[in-house]
Amino acid sequence: MTKQLICRRLALCLAGASLLGSALPVLAQTDFPNRPIKIVIPLPAGGAADVGVRTMALELEKSLKQPVVVENKPGGLFMLGLQSVLSAPADGYSVMHLNLGMVGVQVVQKKFDLNKQLIPLTIAGDTPMVLMVGPNSPHKTMKDLVAFGRANPGKLNYATPGQGAIEHLKIAQMEKAAGFTGVNVAYKGGPDMVKAVIGGEVDFTVAPAIFAMQFAPKGQVRVLAAIDQTRLKEFPDVPTIVEAGVNVSPLRIWSGFAVHPDTPPAIVQRLQRELAAAGVSLPVVEKLTPFGMTLKSSKTSEEFRQQIASDVLWMSEVVKDLKLEPN
Structure with missing residues (x-):
């Protein structure tokens, strides 16, 4: 075998290995999910958020054909739960449950930045x-x-x-x-x-x-x-806060989901789609409506990101006025 032929075969092998290697992440994404998914709640078990996520998890298992495990990690001003997701691989198998209270902690305590450190997926509902x-x-x-x-x-x-x-x-x-x-x-x-x-x-x-x-x-x-954009159907004779003469933004206590910032786009889109559908499914609506929640979902990840940014904006202005400092 000539030296020229050996070099040619070696080049072909290396090229094949390179193509195979580059294909592996794509295969992993199209195969998603192929093992259990974990949803981390940075709150104690037993509350409304816990009930809601566990109900959604049952619906997700039907559509994803994989077990969905819910793990409560309260403490540290939400930091314990957040760190567990950020330290996990960016493969979509660890999902973070968010709530509006985390935005308040972000603005006041300045320990994290949800829109920079995570990819928001969808709102799950609000109150x-x-x-x-x-x-x-x-x-x-x-x-x-x-x-x-x-x-x-x-x-x-x-x-x-x-x-x-x-x-x-x-x-x-x-x-x-x-x-x-x-x-x-x-x-x-x-x-x-x-x-x-x-x-x-x-x-x-x-x-x-x-x-x-x-x-x-x-x-x-x-x-x-x-404290809403429109009058509530439960209280049709009660004015909105703006109608009552106080010009402030609406307030709804929302919850939602996010993933590691380096999660591949294809997996982000799949999770966003599946979580959005589960959040407004009939079993979830029937279970959570008695808790006073309005079940809804974001059309896109960007829509949820904008909601978080909007809340950060008004809270930051108030915190500045109050001169609140991290403790």
């Missing part, structure tokens, strides 16, 4: 929010509440989960827009906040509409405004 007062409140309308706040700076108090929480930031935005100031009183969460309003411990709160649906018909709370 409308309302502003409510107690049954014995002298404030019959939003204009009454604002007028009192303007005339009596620091005399209104309101319940939130604490400084820097989403509800606190939105109320602070309202204070600036309407020209009044109140006192933030921290409670453990939504149920305690609403209980404080009913009992007269605070003047008002911003909370999920599902609480108002539970207590307003009994006369235990009065809804003054929907």
Whole structure:
């Protein structure tokens, strides 16, 4: 065998190996998924988010023909869950569950950047929010509440989960827009906040509409405004916050999904499509609607990315005004 022939055969072998090697990632993408997928929730088990994701996981298993495992990783201001996804291979087999609270932590604590560190896939659903007062409140309308706040700076108090929480930031935005100031009183969460309003411990709160649906018909709370673009069908006579004279952006508490930033586009598109379909499937809608959620999905990954960016923008402005610092 001549030296020229040996060189030619060697070149052909190397070329074949190169083509084979470059084809492997493509084969892996078209074969996706071929093993179980894990969804990481950065919250404790048992909550509404946990119930929702586990219900969606059952639907995903049907369409993906693979097991979908849900893993709760709470703690560290969502960092434990986030790091577990970022440290996993960028192959689509580790999916991150997001919630609006993570945007608040991003803006206040500056520990991560969701749009830079992840690829958002789709919103899974959201919850409308309302502003409510107690049954014995002298404030019959939003204009009454604002007028009192303007005339009596620091005399209104309101319940939130604490400084820097989403509800606190939105109320602070309202204070600036309407020209009044109140006192933030921290409670453990939504149920305690609403209980404080009913009992007269605070003047008002911003909370999920599902609480108002539970207590307003009994006369235990009065809804003054929907923090939404349009009036809520459950409260057709209640004005939106803008209609009530306070020009702030809507607030809906959303959840959604994202993956590692280096995930191949074909896998991103597949996951986006499958998650979007599962999120609005009949079993998921029937399971989660009683929790007060509106089930929906993003048309594209970019649409969800823009939602996150929009929330970062308004929260950043409020945090700057409040001079909140990371702790």
